[in-house]
Amino acid sequence: xxxxxxxxxxxxxxxxxxxxxxxxxxxxxxxxxxxxxxxxxxxxxxxxxxxxxxxxxxxxxxxxxxxxxxxxxxxxxxxxxxxxxxxxxxxxxxxxxxxxxxxxxxxxxxxxxxxxxxxxxxxxxxxxxxxxxxxxxxxxxxxxxxxxxxxxxxxxxxxxxxxxxxxxxxxxxxxxxxxxxxxxxxxxxxxxxxxxxxxxxxxxxxxxxxxxxxxxxxxxxxxxxxxxxxxxxxxxxxxxxxxxxxxxxxxxxxxxxxxxxxxxxxxxxxxxxxxxxxxxxxxxxxxxxxxxxxxxxxxxxxxxxxxxxxxxxxxxxxxxxxxxxxxxxxxxxxxxxxxxxxxxxxxxxxxxxxxxxxxxxxxxxxxxxxxxxxxxxxxxxxxxxxxxxxxxxxxxxxxxxxxxxxxxxxxxxxxxxxxxx
Amino acid sequence: xxxxxxxxxxxxxxxxxxxxxxxxxxxxxxxxxxxxxxxxxxxxxxxxxxxxxxxxxxxxxxxxxxxxxxxxxxxxxxxxxxxxxxxxxxxxxxxxxxxxxxxxxxxxxxxxxxxxxxxxxxxxxxxxxxxxxxxxxxxxxxxxxxxxxxxxxxxxxxxxxxxxxxxxxxxxxxxxxxxxxxxxxxxxxxxxxxxxxxxxxxxxxxxxxxxxxxxxxxxxxxxxxxxxxxxxxxxxxxxxxxxxxxxxxxxxxxxxxxxxxxxxxxxxxxxxxxxxxxxxxxxxxxxxxxxxxxxxxxxxxxxxxxxxxxxxxxxxxxxxxxxxxxxxxxxxxxxxxxxxxxxxxxxxxxxxxxxxxxxxxxxxxxxxxxxxxxxxxxxxxxxxxxxxxxxxxxxxx
Numbered sequence: 001x002x003x004x005x006x007x008x009x010x011x012x013x014x015x016x017x018x019x020x021x022x023x024x025x026x027x028x029x030x031x032x033x034x035x036x037x038x039x040x041x042x043x044x045x046x047x048x049x050x051x052x053x054x055x056x057x058x059x060x061x062x063x064x065x066x067x068x069x070x071x072x073x074x075x076x077x078x079x080x081x082x083x084x085x086x087x088x089x090x091x092x093x094x095x096x097x098x099x100x101x102x103x104x105x106x107x108x109x110x111x112x113x114x115x116x117x118x119x120x121x122x123x124x125x126x127x128x129x130x131x132x133x134x135x136x137x138x139x140x141x142x143x144x145x146x147x148x149x150x151x152x153x154x155x156x157x158x159x160x161x162x163x164x165x166x167x168x169x170x171x172x173x174x175x176x177x178x179x180x181x182x183x184x185x186x187x188x189x190x191x192x193x194x195x196x197x198x199x200x201x202x203x204x205x206x207x208x209x210x211x212x213x214x215x216x217x218x219x220x221x222x223x224x225x226x227x228x229x230x231x232x233x234x235x236x237x238x239x240x241x242x243x244x245x246x247x248x249x250x251x252x253x254x255x256x257x258x259x260x261x262x263x264x265x266x267x268x269x270x271x272x273x274x275x276x277x278x279x280x281x282x283x284x285x286x287x288x289x290x291x292x293x294x295x296x297x298x299x300x301x302x303x304x305x306x307x308x309x310x311x312x313x314x315x316x317x318x319x320x321x322x323x324x325x326x327x328x329x330x331x332x333x334x335x336x337x338x339x340x341x342x343x344x345x346x347x348x349x350x351x352x353x354x355x356x357x358x359x360x361x362x363x364x365x366x367x368x369x370x371x372x373x374x375x376x377x378x379x380x381x382x383x384x385x386x387x388x389x390x391x392x393x394x395x396x397x398x399x400x401x402x403x404x405x406x407x408x409x410x411x412x413x414x415x416x417x418x419x420x421x
Numbered sequence: 422x423x424x425x426x427x428x429x430x431x432x433x434x435x436x437x438x439x440x441x442x443x444x445x446x447x448x449x450x451x452x453x454x455x456x457x458x459x460x461x462x463x464x465x466x467x468x469x470x471x472x473x474x475x476x477x478x479x480x481x482x483x484x485x486x487x488x489x490x491x492x493x494x495x496x497x498x499x500x501x502x503x504x505x506x507x508x509x510x511x512x513x514x515x516x517x518x519x520x521x522x523x524x525x526x527x528x529x530x531x532x533x534x535x536x537x538x539x540x541x542x543x544x545x546x547x548x549x550x551x552x553x554x555x556x557x558x559x560x561x562x563x564x565x566x567x568x569x570x571x572x573x574x575x576x577x578x579x580x581x582x583x584x585x586x587x588x589x590x591x592x593x594x595x596x597x598x599x600x601x602x603x604x605x606x607x608x609x610x611x612x613x614x615x616x617x618x619x620x621x622x623x624x625x626x627x628x629x630x631x632x633x634x635x636x637x638x639x640x641x642x643x644x645x646x647x648x649x650x651x652x653x654x655x656x657x658x659x660x661x662x663x664x665x666x667x668x669x670x671x672x673x674x675x676x677x678x679x680x681x682x683x684x685x686x687x688x689x690x691x692x693x694x695x696x697x698x699x700x701x702x703x704x705x706x707x708x709x710x711x712x713x714x715x716x717x718x719x720x721x722x723x724x725x726x727x728x729x730x731x732x733x734x735x736x737x738x739x740x741x742x743x744x745x746x747x748x749x750x751x752x753x754x755x756x757x758x759x760x761x762x763x764x765x766x767x768x769x770x771x772x773x774x775x776x777x778x779x780x781x782x783x784x785x786x787x788x789x790x791x792x793x794x795x796x797x798x799x800x801x802x803x804x805x806x807x808x809x810x811x812x813x814x815x816x817x818x
Binding site: 060081083172173178179183186247254280282285299308309312313316402405 | 476479480481482576577579580583584655656658659662663664665666667736737738739740741742743744745746809812814815816817818
């Protein structure tokens with residue numbers, strides 16, 4: 001043990017590195033203590049030996065995160081580097097674990113609704129909808145016509161917001177000093193303003209209810225939404241003019257982080273990442289949940305499965321979302337906002353199980369519920385797209401450089417609130 | 422007008438004449454150094470404000486606007502914050518080297534500032550080998566960066582230092598080679614003489630700046646690209662790539678030492694921009710004869726400011742390159758182009774004696790073609806659109 005350890009020489013002290021650190025004389029608490037308990041990874045950091053038997057170079061193990069500027073939150077990657085090249089990468093989740101599922105099993109069905117906002121905290125509307133859909137399946141409720149339209153409108157606005165921010169973050173990870181991100185946030189503000197006037201909160205909307213929505217649209221909201229939707233293509237054109245033709249962005253994203261079709265399917269990747277690998281699978285089309293069968297829209301598909309395809313798929317999806325929004329904002333009927341049969345108090349669905357899923361901005365967001373007839377769910381389980389899309393990070397990153405790892409991670413589109421729950 | 426132009430020089434002479442003869446050289450040097458440090462200290466403060474303001478505007482926000490009018494006192498607030506911060510040194514760091522690194526950066530950079538002529542008669546020292554001296558001390562900055570990265574005992578620092586060394590050594594080559602063409606034409610390594618060589622007007626209105634010749638323009642572009650990489654500015658800011666390696670070799674620095682590094686980097690940028698102004702943009706000379714009454718140092722600092730704004734603009738616009746792309750760009754594009762540029766400069770020199778009718782035009786066309794054709798060739802081979810065909814996306818309904 002100690003023999004193998006003495007071969008593992010780190011350049012800097014830290015966990016997982018054995019210290020050949022010269023202890024600095026006169027220093028209190030030298031870090032070179034031999035007896036630190038080591039986390040033993042499933043690989044060794046043996047020095048590379050060239051043909052003549054000389055040690056030519058050493059591997060460098062870095063724990064990137066949980067406080068790293070571009071891991072999008074508290075997420076850690078244990079990266080083993082050979083120079084700049086990634087030899088091994090292990091994602092470590094759980095820093096933001098807050099017992100979401102167990103807490104939800106101990107509250108009433110409605111009590112979990114505001115808590116779902118905090119899953120993917122950029123897209124609370126779609127989280128609400130997925131949960132409401134699962135409960136409605138469980139309890140056999142049907143949302144009213146107007147509520148269905150409002151749900152589609154808010155969900156597609158959320159998709160716009162999510163994809164816009166993602167592109168901004170992605171280019172930020174490529175090193176563009178915040179300019180695309182700020183442009184993205186300018187547009188996000190408009191949508192957040194809409195959400196604010198609708199639900200009272202900008203990010204934690206808590207808007208959907210079982211069988212409908214919480215409040216009706218405020219006066220003039222539809223016109224505001226129409227104005228936002230009408231101005232969005234201009235922004236997308238500007239964004240694309242700025243980014244899609246940029247030589248450096250092309251060089252950094254094309255051919256980087258390729259995810260093959262087979263691996264994407266086998267790893268149950270969903271959302272824009274799956275479609276960028278060329279698989280035609282969009283739950284809006286597959287399940288036709290809500291009223292998505294009434295709208296005319298298309299699913300853009302990638303071919304190469306690299307970072308650029310993931311970027312472009314999102315841009316194209318935004319354009320399709322705008323189509324849905326235009327149709328929905330035109331057709332939205334008057335009527336009640338919530339199913340009159342749905343009751344807020346004493347809500348006890350009969351025993352059974354249900355799985356409700358929607359196409360959220362990041363992929364398939366599902367809620368699996370088991371009811372035993374009591375006011376709280378017996379089992380409550382989230383299928384988070386961020387977490388499952390993140391599992392193949394190593395497969396995409398091996399052999400790339402450390403700069404690419406950040407770009408690939410950015411293109412996966414994770415929100416740590418959803419990864420760790 | 423001449424008095425205003427020479428006001429700083431006369432002021433110095435006036436101040437010096439109070440001292441005994443034996444002390445006069447010493448006092449003169451001391452005054453010059455104090456003036457240089459004061460001038461570039463304030464330019465540094467203004468630049469940080471301008472940079473934050475300009476980046477803010479580019480990014481569709483306001484930038485600093487809370488401290489003083491238009492946020493003009495922001496540099497003061499930053500300075501106070503920096504100086505009152507705790508100076509943290511990692512326990513396992515090599516304390517001596519960690520302490521010395523910022524000074525090892527700031528000293529060569531301020532030495533490099535000394536040889537640049539800021540106006541007529543306004544070079545601190547007119548070295549015969551000014552260009553050589555500039556690059557010699559400029560190369561010493563790499564040692565400082567590596568000292569910082571190595572002594573911090575942090576993995577991000579060491580990665581940043583490795584990147585910095587690889588990048589700075591690689592880009593030093595095209596930087597020097599693009600300078601050589603200027604030295605060849607001007608026939609001198611002295612920066613003062615190089616400015617003098619550009620201090621004339623072609624046909625009474627066009628300034629004789631080297632940037633307005635085919636080889637000079639190519640040299641200027643090559644120089645500015647290499648200069649951006651030398652001073653670790655975007656899109657070549659890999660040694661400090663925030664999204665990748667936190668802050669690179671600066672990761673373990675805080676407080677005053679961090680401020681010194683920051684100052685050193687900006688001074689490095691000023692020095693290399695000042696060299697670009699001197700070599701290609703005619704130094705302190707006026708762009709048009711009728712503007713020659715404006716004091717010479719005003720022109721120098723106006724051109725310097727323009728180049729700094731260019732750096733800021735690029736920083737607000739472009740994403741970062743990857744390390745292998747950075748290297749291949751230096752060795753496969755900049756290096757051959759700067760070598761070709763030397764040949765073109767030589768051709769320019771030897772065709773100066775052409776005397777047949779419309780000889781200047783032919784000379785211009787020949788040299789321009791010799792620059793443009795290889796550029797297109799290399800551009801296609803390295804970064805042309807051919808590598809990035811336009812992708813067409815399928816839709817499923």
